[in-house]
Amino acid sequence: MNVTLSDAITLSVQLFALFNVAALAAVSLVWLERRFLGRLQGRPGPNRVGPLGLLQPIADAIKLMSKEDVAPGSSQRLLFYASPILVFVPAFVVWLTFPLARDVVVRNMDMGLFFFVAISVLSIVGLVLAGWSSNSKYAILGGFRAAAQLVSYEIPIITMILIIGMLSDSLDFVKVVDAQATIPFIAVVPLAFVIFLIAGLAEVGRTPFDIYFAESEVVGGPFVEYSGAHWAIFFLAEYVNTFVIGILGALLFLGGWRWPFGADLPQVASVALLMGKAYFIVLIIFWIRGTYPRMRIDQLMAMAWKWLIPLSFVLFLAAAFQLKFEWPWWVLTILSLIILVVPVIVQSRKQRNPALELAARYAANAIVVQAKPRPAPAVEDAPVVTPAAEGTSV
Amino acid sequence: MTEQDPKAAAEAPKEAAAPAEKPARHGPPIVIAEEVLNERGEQTAAQLASTLGTLVLDSAGREDNPWVRVDAKELHAAAKKCRDGEMGMDMLNLMLAVDWVDRIQMIYVLYSTTNNRKVILKADLPAESPAIDSLTDLWEAATWYERETHDLFGVDFPGNSDMSPLLLYEGFEGHPGLKSYPLNDYEEW
Amino acid sequence: MTTEPQFETVDMMLNMGPQHPATHGVFRMVLKVDGEKVIDVIPHIGYLHRGTERLAEVETYGQVITLFDRVDYIANLNNELAFVRAGEQIMEVEAPERAQYIRVILAELNRVASHLLFIGTYAIDLGAMTPVMYGFRERERIQNLFEHVTGARMMHNYMRIGGVKADVPDDFVPWVRQLIGEVRKGVEECDKLLSTNEVFLGRTRGVGVIDGPTAISCGLSGPSLRGSGVPYDVRKDDPYEIYPYLNYKVPVGENGDCWDRYYLRMLECYESLSMIEQCLDQFPEGPIMAAGRRIARPPAGEVFSHSENPRGDLGVYLVSDGTDKPYRVKIRPPSFCNLVGLATMTRGSYIADAVAILGSLDIVLGEVDR
Numbered sequence: 001m002n003v004t005l006s007d008a009i010t011l012s013v014q015l016f017a018l019f020n021v022a023a024l025a026a027v028s029l030v031w032l033e034r035r036f037l038g039r040l041q042g043r044p045g046p047n048r049v050g051p052l053g054l055l056q057p058i059a060d061a062i063k064l065m066s067k068e069d070v071a072p073g074s075s076q077r078l079l080f081y082a083s084p085i086l087v088f089v090p091a092f093v094v095w096l097t098f099p100l101a102r103d104v105v106v107r108n109m110d111m112g113l114f115f116f117v118a119i120s121v122l123s124i125v126g127l128v129l130a131g132w133s134s135n136s137k138y139a140i141l142g143g144f145r146a147a148a149q150l151v152s153y154e155i156p157i158i159t160m161i162l163i164i165g166m167l168s169d170s171l172d173f174v175k176v177v178d179a180q181a182t183i184p185f186i187a188v189v190p191l192a193f194v195i196f197l198i199a200g201l202a203e204v205g206r207t208p209f210d211i212y213f214a215e216s217e218v219v220g221g222p223f224v225e226y227s228g229a230h231w232a233i234f235f236l237a238e239y240v241n242t243f244v245i246g247i248l249g250a251l252l253f254l255g256g257w258r259w260p261f262g263a264d265l266p267q268v269a270s271v272a273l274l275m276g277k278a279y280f281i282v283l284i285i286f287w288i289r290g291t292y293p294r295m296r297i298d299q300l301m302a303m304a305w306k307w308l309i310p311l312s313f314v315l316f317l318a319a320a321f322q323l324k325f326e327w328p329w330w331v332l333t334i335l336s337l338i339i340l341v342v343p344v345i346v347q348s349r350k351q352r353n354p355a356l357e358l359a360a361r362y363a364a365n366a367i368v369v370q371a372k373p374r375p376a377p378a379v380e381d382a383p384v385v386t387p388a389a390e391g392t393s394v
Numbered sequence: 395m396t397e398q399d400p401k402a403a404a405e406a407p408k409e410a411a412a413p414a415e416k417p418a419r420h421g422p423p424i425v426i427a428e429e430v431l432n433e434r435g436e437q438t439a440a441q442l443a444s445t446l447g448t449l450v451l452d453s454a455g456r457e458d459n460p461w462v463r464v465d466a467k468e469l470h471a472a473a474k475k476c477r478d479g480e481m482g483m484d485m486l487n488l489m490l491a492v493d494w495v496d497r498i499q500m501i502y503v504l505y506s507t508t509n510n511r512k513v514i515l516k517a518d519l520p521a522e523s524p525a526i527d528s529l530t531d532l533w534e535a536a537t538w539y540e541r542e543t544h545d546l547f548g549v550d551f552p553g554n555s556d557m558s559p560l561l562l563y564e565g566f567e568g569h570p571g572l573k574s575y576p577l578n579d580y581e582e583w
Numbered sequence: 584m585t586t587e588p589q590f591e592t593v594d595m596m597l598n599m600g601p602q603h604p605a606t607h608g609v610f611r612m613v614l615k616v617d618g619e620k621v622i623d624v625i626p627h628i629g630y631l632h633r634g635t636e637r638l639a640e641v642e643t644y645g646q647v648i649t650l651f652d653r654v655d656y657i658a659n660l661n662n663e664l665a666f667v668r669a670g671e672q673i674m675e676v677e678a679p680e681r682a683q684y685i686r687v688i689l690a691e692l693n694r695v696a697s698h699l700l701f702i703g704t705y706a707i708d709l710g711a712m713t714p715v716m717y718g719f720r721e722r723e724r725i726q727n728l729f730e731h732v733t734g735a736r737m738m739h740n741y742m743r744i745g746g747v748k749a750d751v752p753d754d755f756v757p758w759v760r761q762l763i764g765e766v767r768k769g770v771e772e773c774d775k776l777l778s779t780n781e782v783f784l785g786r787t788r789g790v791g792v793i794d795g796p797t798a799i800s801c802g803l804s805g806p807s808l809r810g811s812g813v814p815y816d817v818r819k820d821d822p823y824e825i826y827p828y829l830n831y832k833v834p835v836g837e838n839g840d841c842w843d844r845y846y847l848r849m850l851e852c853y854e855s856l857s858m859i860e861q862c863l864d865q866f867p868e869g870p871i872m873a874a875g876r877r878i879a880r881p882p883a884g885e886v887f888s889h890s891e892n893p894r895g896d897l898g899v900y901l902v903s904d905g906t907d908k909p910y911r912v913k914i915r916p917p918s919f920c921n922l923v924g925l926a927t928m929t930r931g932s933y934i935a936d937a938v939a940i941l942g943s944l945d946i947v948l949g950e951v952d953r
Binding site for chain 3 (some may be wrong): 421422424425426427429456457458459461484485486487488490492493501503507510512514533534535537538546559560561562563570571573575577
């Protein structure tokens with residue numbers, strides 16, 4: 001194929017713009033997370049650096065870049081310095097296929113969804129290498145945990161993407177959004193959205209699934225030996241991934257730039273609508289972070305293999321049957337709602353939460369100590385020692 | 395007392411005659427407390443006397459807590475009788491050593507969760523190379539108490555399998571809990 | 584005879600060093616791990632050893648009170664109370680009623696503050712970052728009150744042998760009543776957020792189980808012992824000050840796991856708040872210091888007194904030789920004794936559980952090392 005100079009220039013400009021958009025989005029997430037979590041916790045969040053603390057991410061970046069670059073003596077230097085790049089690059093490369101509006105896309109591929117899945121898996125390799133090349137016990141432990149967790153949670157995500165692909169009859173992002181012209185897929189398969197969100201949280205490594213780099217346990221996991229700019233790259237990659245989950249959720253489930261206003265919006269408004277939906281999902285992710293503790297690695301893996309993967313296969317089969325037998329769209333909705341809502345009702349009815357029972361029992365079985373009657377106050381004829389005379393310190 | 399130097403020459407012969415342990419004290423006379431047990435303490439003391447029998451060398455106590463003094467070699471047996479007998483002392487609440495300069499006194503406070511009674515066992519050890527049988531086989535709490543006492547007072551506990559320093563760092567010389575350890579004027583590095 | 588090839592395996596020693604975000608102070612835990620399971624735990628303490636007991640032998644009784652403030656630096660007033668009561672026993676004086684009520688109110692408030700700190704730090708060890716903010720907001724209110732009454736937010740040096748240092752300000756009772764309402768709401772917020780949270784339950788239920796007899800033999804006390812079903816509470820079993828005149832409940836757990844220990848402390852917060860209300864209702868007028876000498880020069884003798892700290896049973900064995908300085912002060916720190924049970928609780932659990940178990944014991948290194 002002939003690549004002309006103007007093609008190359010156009011492509012470069014587009015890539016540059018895309019890189020900026022992605023980086024700006026990630027950086028804005030840093031600010032948003034800290035303000036939002038601050039509000040949840042009853043405190044203002046960053047408000048010193050710039051108006052409303054908007055320059056806080058810049059301050060963070062400057063701080064991280066100016067730190068000393070330390071590597072452990074026994075680490076494998078080449079791999080040590082290459083691992084952040086291995087984690088960071090796939091996070092940005094997947095942006096090539098994301099359409100921010102119908103025509104605002106760098107390369108719209110027929111297999112956009114497949115491209116996303118294929119490239120995003122590469123960052124797992126980077127994490128494992130980061131842990132291994134640091135040559136430190138905590139890092140190795142963290143790297144293994146990361147690998148196990150991320151690989152396990154890839155399966156539900158891929159299955160959900162497949163379901164969306166089946167429902168919209170295409171792997172192309174633009175066609176997926178067009179298929180949601182009237183009904184967003186979240187209404188068709190709410191269960192898929194829930195599984196996508198949970199698996200997405202685990203993929204990105206956000207609470208409650210952030211044990212592999214949990215501060216209070218393995219103090220950073222695979223990232224423990226990285227400092228300054230290298231750690232900043234990991235940090236940035238995590239935020240970019242979070243935003244990717246947000247955009248994917250908006251595109252695949254919430255109707256992208258079309259629903260509910262239709263295809264006739266000006267481009268700016270389309271992009272804004274899509275970004276708004278992405279930020280909405282991201283805020284939900286932050287909200288979950290502020291609320292839940294971390295799950296332990298074996299509980300996390302059990303949840304993936306015992307619950308998410310079977311459920312996602314059931315849903316996949318259901319979607320396949322619906323398409324084969326041409327059932328109306330709401331069959332999947334009803335199935336999803338049954339799977340989502342019925343356990344909640346059962347649990348709350350029967351008070352199956354064991355802690356509620358225990359809590360009530362402990363409160364009820366507490367040993368009661370009765371007060372004895374107080375003796376009558378002493379008659380006031382004893383010499384009263386006033387505080388002024390005797391109250392000074394020894 | 396630097397202003398008393400002209401007098402010191404006159405006082406010196408008197409001080410030389412006084413016992414070498416304590417210099418002449420200035421101040422109000424020392425009052426010795428009377429140790430009176432209340433009714434509950436009397437009951438516990440009676441139970442203790444019947445449990446330990448001939449092992450008791452002295453006994454007294456204040457309020458609720460009677461104490462008995464036993465011989466250092468009999469302490470393990472006495473503690474075992476307190477734990478296993480009707481007294482049911484299932485918790486070793488506290489173990490400490492007091493450095494009376496000519497001897498080291500080990501004090502054990504035992505508590506019974508079932509009967510809600512406390513007793514105190516005391517044993518005297520000689521000041522040079524003090525050693526007493528370990529109580530780790532009776533109460534697991536004794537492990538750390540004994541390590542700490544070994545660190546701070548130099549008391550040896552044969553029978554405790556792990557005597558590594560607990561509060562002090564490895565290679566610390568001396569036992570800071572003893573009265574003879576200087577509180578200042580020493581060099582560490 | 585066939586033999587399988589023997590692989591020589593070495594258990595990995597994982598060091599949760601003195602500098603670690605989750606060890607609550609300078610505490611070093613060496614975990615012998617086999618993969619993800621912990622085989623043994625070797626705790627190393629002594630990083631904060633300041634020689635409190637030896638220092639107490641060269642300071643007067645009034646100065647020793649400041650040392651006791653710093654022993655368990657989260658529950659300062661409770662430590663002062665333990666020592667001051669030992670001093671009063673050996674001097675055979677009794678603090679006047681108003682002083683006792685002030686002491687109990689402040690000690691119970693300090694208990695609530697200490698438990699709030701425990702809840703916050705335990706939650707953040709497990710990854711939930713919000714309860715610590717709520718908990719510290721309430722602690723801030725309590726510390727404001729302490730500053731108003733004693734002059735300092737921590738390290739109050741407020742109690743004296745025979746009473747307290749100075750009378751409470753005039754707006755003490757209405758301030759404390761308002762404070763109790765606000766703190767109760769804060770504790771409820773933390774409770775609703777954390778206690779029945781599924782992920783929290785998964786991390787703490789069934790983790791770090793210790794049964795009653797082992798716990799007693801290890802010398803545990805306080806909520807850590809009550810979690811295993813042993814109803815030992817010094818306020819109930821060996822009552823002191825004005826606790827006999829209060830109605831309260833002592834919650835006791837059943838399973839001896841981390842959740843029990845955590846939830847008992849939550850229930851204790853509520854109980855303490857209701858105890859403070861009762862004290863305010865019964866608050867008498869009167870002197871705040873016993874008549875007598877200002878400089879404590881007790882008779883020679885020995886006394887043992889203990890009180891219920893937020894962490895357990897703090898015992899003080901005081902040996903006096905008749906002078907104005909104690910001859911020997913031995914502190915029985917509850918956290919020190921609770922740590923003996925750490926090895927039993929942690930064997931066989933996961934590495935992540937080691938952090939949860941250590942957090943549930945609620946240790947303060949100032950107390951462990953003295």
